[in-house]
Amino acid sequence: MNFQNNTIVHLDLDTFFVSVERLQNSGLIGKPVIIGGLSDRGVVASCSYEARKYGVHSAMPMRMALNLCRDATVIRGDMDTYSKYSRLVTDVIADSAPVYEKASIDEHYIDISGMDRFIGSYKWTHELRSRIISETGLPISFGLSVNKTVSKIATGEAKPNGEKEVPRDLVQPFLNPLSIKKIPGVGDKTYHLLRSMGVVTIHTLSEIPPEMMQNVLGKSGIDIWKKANGIDFTPIISYSEEKSISSERTFETDTIDIQMLERLLIHMVEKIAFKMRKKQKLCSVVTVKIRYANYDTHTLQKKISYTSFDHTLMSTALELFRRLYERRMLIRLIGVKLGGLIGGVQQLDLFDNNDKMIKLYLSMDKIRLRYGAEAIHRASGVEKSDGIKIKKKPSPSLSAKRERGLVPINVEREYMDEII
Numbered sequence: 001m002n003f004q005n006n007t008i009v010h011l012d013l014d015t016f017f018v019s020v021e022r023l024q025n026s027g028l029i030g031k032p033v034i035i036g037g038l039s040d041r042g043v044v045a046s047c048s049y050e051a052r053k054y055g056v057h058s059a060m061p062m063r064m065a066l067n068l069c070r071d072a073t074v075i076r077g078d079m080d081t082y083s084k085y086s087r088l089v090t091d092v093i094a095d096s097a098p099v100y101e102k103a104s105i106d107e108h109y110i111d112i113s114g115m116d117r118f119i120g121s122y123k124w125t126h127e128l129r130s131r132i133i134s135e136t137g138l139p140i141s142f143g144l145s146v147n148k149t150v151s152k153i154a155t156g157e158a159k160p161n162g163e164k165e166v167p168r169d170l171v172q173p174f175l176n177p178l179s180i181k182k183i184p185g186v187g188d189k190t191y192h193l194l195r196s197m198g199v200v201t202i203h204t205l206s207e208i209p210p211e212m213m214q215n216v217l218g219k220s221g222i223d224i225w226k227k228a229n230g231i232d233f234t235p236i237i238s239y240s241e242e243k244s245i246s247s248e249r250t251f252e253t254d255t256i257d258i259q260m261l262e263r264l265l266i267h268m269v270e271k272i273a274f275k276m277r278k279k280q281k282l283c284s285v286v287t288v289k290i291r292y293a294n295y296d297t298h299t300l301q302k303k304i305s306y307t308s309f310d311h312t313l314m315s316t317a318l319e320l321f322r323r324l325y326e327r328r329m330l331i332r333l334i335g336v337k338l339g340g341l342i343g344g345v346q347q348l349d350l351f352d353n354n355d356k357m358i359k360l361y362l363s364m365d366k367i368r369l370r371y372g373a374e375a376i377h378r379a380s381g382v383e384k385s386d387g388i389k390i391k392k393k394p395s396p397s398l399s400a401k402r403e404r405g406l407v408p409i410n411v412e413r414e415y416m417d418e419i420i
Contacts, residue, residue, distance in 0.1 A: 005113065006111065006113045006146055006147060007111070007112050007113045007114075007115060007116070007121045007144070007145075007146070008109060008110070008111055008112075008113075008144075008145060008146065008147055008148055008150075008151045008236070009109065009110040009111075009112055009121075009125050009142055009143070009144050009151060010107065010108075010109055010142060010143045010144075010148065010151035010152045010154070010155045011093070011107060011108045011109075011110070011128075011129070011132075011140055011141075011142045011155070012106060012107040012140065012141055012142070012152075012155045012156075012159070013089065013106040013107070013138055013139070013140050014138075014139040014140060014141055014159055014160045014161050015046055015047070015048055015049065015139075015160075016046065016082065016085075016086075016105070016106035016138070017035040017045060017046040017077060017082055018033045018035060018046055018047065018048045019138050019139055020081060020082055020085050020138070021033065021035065021075055023085075023137050023138070024081070028048075028073060030050065031048070031050060031071075031072075031073060032047070032048055032050040032051035032053075032054065032056075032069050032071060032072040032073070033047065033048040033050070033051060033072065033073050033074075033075065034046075034047045034048075034051055034056060034062070034065055034066075034069070034072045034073070034074045034075070035047065035074075035075050035076075035077045036062050036065075036074070036076070036077065037062060037076070038062070038074060038076050039062075041061070041062075042061075042062035042063075043059060043060070043061060043062060044056060044057065044058050044059060044060045044061075044062060044065050045058060045077055046058055046077075047065070047072075049160055051065070051069050051072050054068045054069035054072075055068045055069075056068055056069050056072070062074070079305040079306065079307070080305040082105065082305070082306075083105070083284060083304075083305035083306050084305075085136060085138065086105045086106065086306070087284075088135070088136050089108075089132055089136055089138065089140070090102055090108070092128075092131055092132050092135055092136065093108055093110065093128070093132070096128050096131070097110045097112070097128070098110075098111065098112065099111040099236050099238055100236070100238070101236045101237045101238065102342050103342070103343050104342055104343045104344040105282070105306055105342060105344055109148055109151070109236050110125075110128075110236070111236040112124060112125070121144060121165075122144060122163075122165050125142055125144055125163070126163060129142055129163065139160065139161040140161070141155050141158045141159045141160065141161055141162050141163065141164075142155055142158065142163055142164070143155035143156070143157070143158055143164050143165075143166070144163075144164070144165040144166070145165070145166040145167075145168075145171065146166075146168050146171060146230070147230070147231075147232040147233070147234070148232050148234050148236075149183075149184060149227045149230070149231075149232035149234075150166055150171055150174070150175070150230055150232070151166075152184055153174075153175065153178065153182050153183070153184070154166045154174070156182060157178075157182075171230040172206070172229070172230055175202045175203070175206070175228065175230055176201065176202055176203035176206070177201060177202075177203065178201065178202050179200065179201065179202070180194055180195075180199060180200065180201065180202055180204075180205050180228070182202065183202065183205075183224060183227050183228060184227065185220070185223065185224060185227065186224060190217065190220075190224070193216070193217075197216070202228045205224070205225070205228040206225070206228040206229045208225065210222055210225045213225040243339065243340070243341045244283075244285075244287075244337045244338060244339035244340075244341060245272050245275055245276060245281075245283075245337070245338050245341065246272065246287075246335060246336065246337035246338070247268040247271060247272050247335065247336060247337075248268075248289065248333060248334065248335025248336070249264060249268070249333065249334055249335070250291075250332060250333045251331070251332055251333070254293040254330035254331060254332045255330060255331055256328065256329075256330050256331065258325075261321070261325075261331065261334055262318060262321065264334060265288070265314075265317050265318060265321055265334060265336060266314050266317075266318070268335075268336050269310060269313050269314050269317050269336055269338075270310050270314070272336070272338055273308055273309070273310045273313050273338070276308045276338065276341070277308045278369070280343060280344065281308065281341045281342065281343060281344070282306040282307060282308050282341070282342055282343075282344050283304075283306070283307065283308065283313070283338035283339060283340055283341050284303060284304060284305070284306050284307075284339070284340035284341075284342070285301055285302070285303055285304070285337075285338070285339035285340040286301060286302050286304060286313060286316045286317055286320065286336070286337075286338060286339075287299055287300070287301035287320075287336065287337040287338075287339060288300055288301075288317055288320040288321050288324055288334075288335070288336050288337075289333070289334070289335040289336070289337070290321070290324055290325060290331055290333065290334050290335075291331065291332050291333035291334075292327065292329045292330065292331060292332065293329060293330040293331070293332050294329070295332075297333075298324055299324075300320045300323060300324045301320070301337075301339075302316055302319070302320055303340070304316055306342065306344070313338065317336050321334075
């Protein structure tokens with residue numbers, strides 16, 4: 001088997017949310033801790049290893065988790081604090097690593113190919129891990145191998161708070177005896193399907209003809225087969241706070257209509273926040289830009305806790321706009337950018353006790369995914385009958401569906417009735 005001549009490190013903070021809470025309260029050390037929503041319909045966002053022994057796991061209903069582990073300490077969670085510590089870890093890595101990727105709020109990949117010629121890859125990674133623990137107080141594990149997949153699996157085997165190196169010539173012997181569930185991307189549905197075929201270990205999976213895997217699982221079958229054989233050519237995507245998604249609008253006629261500008265800003269934030277959630281991204285920086293009639297351009301940005309929720313992003317964007325727009329001159333362009341993107345689903349919904357707000361987001365996104373991004377908007381972002389037109393007409397695909405009777409006229413109301 002030929003592998004790329006790469007050396008990739010995967011770093012993963014152990015039970016990150018719980019570890020941060022233990023830094024704030026040492027009395028939680030050694031005790032079962034569950035992070036998540038406190039209401040009857042709350043969900044587990046994270047839990048300690050002590051709680052996992054009772055069968056508790058993330059995404060489990062809180063009521064079920066407490067039935068399994070009655071002595072657990074339940075904490076709602078504080079995304080502001082978690083974001084702060086995540087940045088501290090990233091800062092330590094950025095200060096040492098040649099090329100790194102922030103894959104989520106609690107994990108990073110680093111490309112240290114060629115490091116053996118200088119200090120030694122394992123020695124360098126060990127020293128980096130020691131520095132992270134020393135400067136942040138957080139436990140962290142790492143896997144070191146030839147690509148992202150093998151390194152990530154190695155990290156899982158190194159936990160809790162450990163280190164694991166898988167040399168190039170030991171990749172397959174390392175993978176073979178492990179459960180197929182260890183392969184990144186193998187979810188519950190795929191796992192049960194493969195188990196029904198009699199596939200239990202990665203070794204068995206690696207020997208299945210790739211054509212058969214494609215017939216059973218489609219394109220993802222080939223990807224999973226490659227991972228089972230230790231093959232992964234996915235590059236490290238350099239992390240940058242500039243990695244972003246943005247939207248801006250230039251007006252045909254310069255304007256000073258503040259209400260219209262704020263409505264447009266809300267509409268743009270709503271649209272790109274949906275794009276983020278669809279791509280399973282979170283942002284940590286909001287930037288607002290305005291260009292005056294004389295072409296002077298000004299921007300203002302603010303760091304926030306990782307989120308993809310409209311209401312948080314909208315309030316931040318409006319705050320920045322009101323601070324930025326001081327000259328009372330005509331404006332020819334307005335824009336908003338959501339930056340510092342990382343992978344990860346929204347965590348605040350797991351801490352939030354506002355069930356109606358959670359259902360609102362789920363319902364709105366469900367409508368957009370089915371009928372198009374323009375199918376539903378917040379009233380605060382919709383253009384009124386007077387003034388400059390900012391709201392686009394429904395997309396042709398949505399209009400065509402409505403003409404064929406595939407989209408109920410009151411589809412938005414039907415979904416909203418679910419949460420009222």
